[in-house]
Amino acid sequence: MPTTPLYIESLGQRTKEIIIEELRYYFQVISQFGTPQSTVKMPIIREAYGVDLRNYPAVFVKILSSRTTSLGINKGFVQDVFSDDQEIYQQYLPGTEHKKKPKTYRPRVIAERYGYLADVTFQMQVWADTTPVRNRMVDEITAAFQRFQKESLLIKGIIVERIDEGEESDFPLNDTTHIFVANITLAVNAELYFDYPVTSITGINEIAKYAPNPNPDQPNYIWQGDSSYMVD
Numbered sequence: 001m002p003t004t005p006l007y008i009e010s011l012g013q014r015t016k017e018i019i020i021e022e023l024r025y026y027f028q029v030i031s032q033f034g035t036p037q038s039t040v041k042m043p044i045i046r047e048a049y050g051v052d053l054r055n056y057p058a059v060f061v062k063i064l065s066s067r068t069t070s071l072g073i074n075k076g077f078v079q080d081v082f083s084d085d086q087e088i089y090q091q092y093l094p095g096t097e098h099k100k101k102p103k104t105y106r107p108r109v110i111a112e113r114y115g116y117l118a119d120v121t122f123q124m125q126v127w128a129d130t131t132p133v134r135n136r137m138v139d140e141i142t143a144a145f146q147r148f149q150k151e152s153l154l155i156k157g158i159i160v161e162r163i164d165e166g167e168e169s170d171f172p173l174n175d176t177t178h179i180f181v182a183n184i185t186l187a188v189n190a191e192l193y194f195d196y197p198v199t200s201i202t203g204i205n206e207i208a209k210y211a212p213n214p215n216p217d218q219p220n221y222i223w224q225g226d227s228s229y230m231v232d
Helices: 011-030 131-148 150-155
Strands: 044-046 058-070 077-082 109-128 158-172 178-197
Touching: 011 044, 011 058, 011 109, 011 131, 011 150, 011 158, 011 178, 109 131, 131 150, 131 158, 131 178, 150 158
Parallel strands: 044 058
Antiparallel strands: 058 109, 077 109, 109 178, 158 178
16 A cells, blocks of 8 residues: 555556456356356456467456546545544553553544546457357346446445447457457446555654644644644
């Protein structure tokens, strides 16, 4: 996990990882496609082509476009994340128990949360060695995102807006082998959050509210309390 909000993860790339994970889960757990009872082997699902080009069926997921919108002001900042780890009978803030003046335990800022919305459009290209397998793959993928994985994606902050079947074609790899291809367009709206830990969670390097930042080259993490919280 990065420790500075200057580095913001790509929502398109992160959403693509989730889409691939969900599709793999569908074929491994829910679908009968590629099971021991099926004559078709488990499909390969990934981002890029590989040396095993003739291993079919396969699904390649690529980003067509990704448009990101901030959820809040200040470059995506949503809120501070406070600690919630107080144990039974715990009286003092961890790390200050043995000081002359130990600090009374109180929730403290442990991370800054950033949030973003993105409209992401993917192209999923299905490769198969026969047209029946290709057509079945298209049906399975459509069912996965319209029904079976829809709730799982929603829990992760991704709403499926539409899924469209596109062009079908076949390409000769040589004189005896053909590959049958179908394109699927998947458009989603993703709402994802990223937590960036602050410099200190014990108060050692925290800065009192309104106090100048003694480290101008570091982010100005401010303790949401009064100046009495300053460490001795």
